[in-house]
Amino acid sequence: MTTPVRIGLAGYGFGGRFFHGPLLASAHECEFLGVVTTSPERRAQVARDLDRPIFASLEELARAGAEAVAVSTPAATHMALAQEAMNLGLAVVCDKPFALDAASARETAELADRLGLTLTVYQNRRWDSDFLTLRRLVDQGRLGTLTRLESRFERFDPEPGPPAAGGGTLLDFGSHLVDQALVLSGPVERVYAETRHRRGAGRLDEDVFVALTHRSGVRSHLWGSWRQGAPGPRFRATGTSGTFLVDGMDGQEALLTAGASPASEGERWGVEPENRWGHVLRGAYAEPVPSARGAWDLFYPAFAAAVRGTGPVPVDPWDAVETATVLDAARAAAHSGRTISLS
Structure with missing residues (x-):
């Protein structure tokens, strides 16, 4: 050791x-x-x-x-x-x-x-239970060829809204959303975005939508919000032979804010109960998918x-440079109303 x-x-x-x-x-x-x-x-x-x-x-x-x-x-x-x-x-x-x-x-x-x-x-969030489960399904080919990723970080907390320390929703939630999309589907060619800013001092963006077109052909649609009273699915990932759907957020944040830790929970850390598992859907057929263990402790x-x-x-800093490049393009796209191309 x-x-x-x-x-x-x-x-x-x-x-x-x-x-x-x-x-x-x-x-x-x-x-x-x-x-x-x-x-x-x-x-x-x-x-x-x-x-x-x-x-x-x-x-x-x-x-x-x-x-x-x-x-x-x-x-x-x-x-x-x-x-x-x-x-x-x-x-x-x-x-x-x-x-x-x-x-x-x-x-x-x-x-x-x-x-x-x-x-x-x-x-x-690369070690969230739901994201690890999605990566496993894609690697195993259980969705066929991935064509579209829908990913959401949506909360209803209008007062006080996004904390100033995070720099606004595009930077705060968007850092996770874009990073996960890049890990899953690779480099981005085009970026479109919409943002809504809160009123008053600071005018932080509190609600964002970002659409990415990856070189692989996958399209990622990403939502981040502090004012969404009806949050959508955490992931809806569609492939040529099925769709993975999962609701709710990974449970590790809730454990930590409640005072638990990997040290206190041991082997129970990051294990999602069956009622929080996602499903692979093919029309009327729905197959429950056991969740991978959430692994922030790694x-x-x-x-x-x-x-x-x-x-x-665990994360290459140049991956974060790529994420920041996409977020810069999203900011420019939201400001101009145009799609931004990345070389």
């Missing part, structure tokens, strides 16, 4: 407190050193939640012997903090959205390459292996 990677957490908002903190503490391959935050409110929360040190800066974390840091701060700060951390010699996990635009994403990925440091992006062990040089990063 290799020595655990000494890692800190920068930021202790919703993502840091409920996602990264419990997953880091559950990963035997990581030694969770503590939290970097200067907010008095966050520092008090860390003191209540964790028996770990609080650091005032990334430099202080590095002096304490850290080898890596997970950045879970507002989206607008991701690139500056990731670059600062790498210039201190730290490997980095950066939460999504990786960057506000593709140029910043590319600059940060290039810096990691120049410095020879491990950089990855927290695209945890992310940090994979990151630790990459830092130690014994495995690949």
